[in-house]
Amino acid sequence: MTSLGATAIENGIHFAVWSSSARRLLVSIFDDTGTREIDRLELNPEGEGVHALFVPSLVAGTRYGFRADGDYAPERGLWFDPDKLLADPYAVKIDRPYQYHWRLAAKRNEGADTASLMPKAVARNLPQPLSIQTPLFRPGGLIYELNVRSFTKLHPDIPEAQRGTLAALAHPAVIEHLQRLGVSAVELMPITASIDERHLPPLGLSNAWGYNPVTFMALDPRLAPGGLKELRDTVATLREAGIGTILDLVFNHTGESDRLGPTLSLRGLDAQAYYRHMPDGRLANDTGTGNTLACDHPVVRQMVLDTLRHFVRHAGVDGFRFDLAPVLGRIDGTFDPDAPLLQAIAGDPVLADRVLIAEPWDIGPNGYQLGNFRPPYLEWNDCYRDDVRRFWRGDAGAIGALATRLAGSSDVFGRTGQPVSRTVNFIAAHDGMTLADIVAYEKKHNAANGEQNRDGHNDNLSWNNGVEGETDDLEIARARFGDQCALLATLFASRGTIMLTAGDEFGRTQKGNNNAYAQDNAITWLDWARRDEALEQYAASLSAMRRAFPALSDTHFLTGEPPDGSDVPDVAWLTETGAPLGEADWNDPARHRLVMILGDSGGGRLAVLVNGDRRQCVFTLPVRDGYEWRPAIEAQAIDLARPLPGRSVNFMIERGIETARAGKGS
Incomplete structure (x- = not known):
């Protein structure tokens, strides 16, 4: 197939766009300001749905958009309207952000030309x-999920003009923070061009997260005013610091929304092909956003692959996280783990070694697919999130589930006989409550979103120590700090890949808002000036310990047997008295304590002491001749002869006595 988009070549520009059912396709050429249309040219059909035209004398930097004419019958998935200027699906740059206006959604012949409302693609x-x-x-590392704008908007060390942009992530202060936390890769929430949902502007709100895309390759000018070069340079700087970059991409829907939504690009070009429809002609809505991309269509599949290759070849990114990923694997609406698109991504020569992460659920039929993707896809593990929260909330009978999650969730990812876990463990993510809010708010507080607190999840598995929200009570503050430490320690003690959302390491709060997608303001902007430095230091210490003891990040499932080259079992599960956990212990609904002892191939051992009870407890660990237990984190003044505090996780490392003495004196 002819290369789609606008290709600047010698003596002109080659334009190409795909539509299987438009009668005419045109390209509109605009002046250098993008405000005046100076030419409108019809493209020539070249077969297989491609319409193309070479326009001599045009140069890189030319602003353009497409128009399509044909039948207008939305009930049959036909939305052709030559008054709608359409964004090129293959645009790599746009000249300004998308902004919602009611005329973008006007019916044919009921609204004026939309060229003045649309960004123009820039040929380059x-x-x-x-x-x-x-x-x-590599799997087993620490992913740091962040929103570019909210992460840097209030950072005092970043020049004001640079705050909120991709370039800010390359600032030395940001690099130092990421390195201190031991971040393996940053996962950037969507940075491609998106549009606000139509209900937000009347409320004075805007989409702060970016999960409402229009064009898939073009970066949002607000986040990347320097365009592709800004992303490329930032990725390179992070890489020099030993930090990878993962892009969170949305290929499940677009900002064109439902039948009342705006016509911006794919809908106006060929809605029948680009979107899935129900038998009665209605748009399928497996995403809850009004439309669903037809990822089983060859042209959509090619567009997704071309987008991924673009970001690898021209920006050097390490990989991708796929929002509502079952959509990518739906064939005629049914999820198939061997769907052509999923296989094509994993088998592509450019993409095969990239990090591939699936959010394994959507709201369509059989949309919950946790554990059902094929290797090499890693998967967000909400079972981990929920079971860890249940345990620390104090739910009865949660000890067995906690152990399973600590060990890599073999019940989920070992079902097909795979020897390694594909889990991405997390306790909090961009959607839902922050880590600090989990321990301070039992219920969501979403009134600021303008939907009378109806939006967002109702069951957060959260709790509050005292009065919800802020308090000056010292004991309550201590309890919340302790619970955050316990949650962080559990995350860093868990086998497999782990994910931390930016700011959770220093106690960020959204005041109980668990769906803050529309809050581009102080609710989501990280407050660097008021961060909890003690919590931040503890998170950094946990990360250092995890890196020092590779058994924590190992993705292989535990067997209870010694690994090759060692006489120490890879895991032992004990009670607080040092006895093996028996069936009665596992089934005891009142049990909230356990010890996980991990062994490594070198014969070393690490003990993770979990006390989920509010009462203090003395823990006893098995002792070997010539070895002794020492705190694995120096900040923890652990004396096993004294009671360990309730609702805490502590770490002890076993070392040879002579080695330990030599280390102490060195």
Whole structure:
């Protein structure tokens, strides 16, 4: 197939766009300001749905958009309207952000031309592809999920003009923070061009998260005013610091929404092909956003692959996280783990070694697919999130589930006989309550979203120590700090890949808002000036310990047997008295304590002491001749002869006595 989009070549620009059912396709050429249409040219059909035209004398930097004419019958999935200027699905740059206006959704012949409302695509020569390097990130590492704007908007060390942009992530102060936390890769929430949902502007709100895309390759000018070069340079700087970059991409829907939504790009070009429809002609809505991309269509599949290759070749990213990923694997509406698109991504020569992470659920039929993706896809593990929260909330009978999650969730990812876990463990993510809010708010507080607190999940598995929200009570503050430490320690003690959302390491709060997608303000902007430095230091210490003891990040499932080259079992599960946990212990609904002892191939051992009870407890660990137990985190003044505090996680490392003495004196 002809290369789609606008390709600047010698003496002109080649335009190409795909539609299987438009009668006419045109390209509109605009002046250098993008405000005046100076030409409108019809493209020539070239077969297989491609319409193309070479326009001599045009140069890189030309602003343009497409128009399509044909039948207008939305009930049959036909939305052709030549008064709608359409964004090029293959645009790599746009000249300004998308902004919602009611005329973008007007019916044919009921609204004026939309060119004045639409960003213009900018034709350009792409830089030479990068030399593709092996991703820095490997399963078992620490992913740091962040929103570019909210992460840097209030950072005092970043120049004000740079705050809220991709370039800010390359600032030395940010790099130092990420390195201190031991971040393996940053996962950037969507940075491609998106549009506000139509109900937000009347409320004075805007989409702060970016999960409402229009064009898939073009970066949002607000986040990347320097365009592709800004992303490329930032990725390179992070890589020099030993930190990979993962892009969170949305290929499940677009900002064109439901039948009342705006016509911006794919809908106006060929809605029948680009979107899935129900038998009665209605748009399928497996995403809850009004439409669903038809990822089983060959042209959509090719567009997704071309987008991923673009970001690897021209920006050097390590990989991708796929929002509502079952949509990518739906064939005629039914999820298939061997769907052509999923296989094509995993088998593509450019993409095969990239980090691939699936959010394994959507709201369509059989949309919950946790554990059902094939290797090499990693998966967000909400079972981990929920079971860890249940345990620390104090739910009865949660000890067995906690152990399973600590060990890598073999019940989920070992069902097909795979020897390794594909879990991405997390306790909090961008959607839902923050880590600090989990321990301070039993119920959501979403009134600021303008939907009378109806939006967002109702069951957060959260709790509050005292009065919800802020308090000056010292004991309550201590209890909340302790619970945050326990949750962080559990995360860093868990086998497999782990994910921490930016700011949770220093106690960020959204005041109980568990669906803050529309809060581009102080609710979501990280307050660097008021961060909890003690909690931040503890998170950094946990990360250092995890890196020092590789058994914590190992993705292989535990067997209870010694690994090769060792006489120490890879795991032992004990009670607080040092006895093996028996069936009665596992089934005891009142049990809230356990010890996990991990062994490594070198014969070393690490003990994770979990006390989920509010009462203090003395823990006893098995002792070997010539070895002794010492705190694995120096900040923890652990004396096993004294009671360990309730609702805490502590770590002890076993070392040879002579080695320990030599280390102490060195």
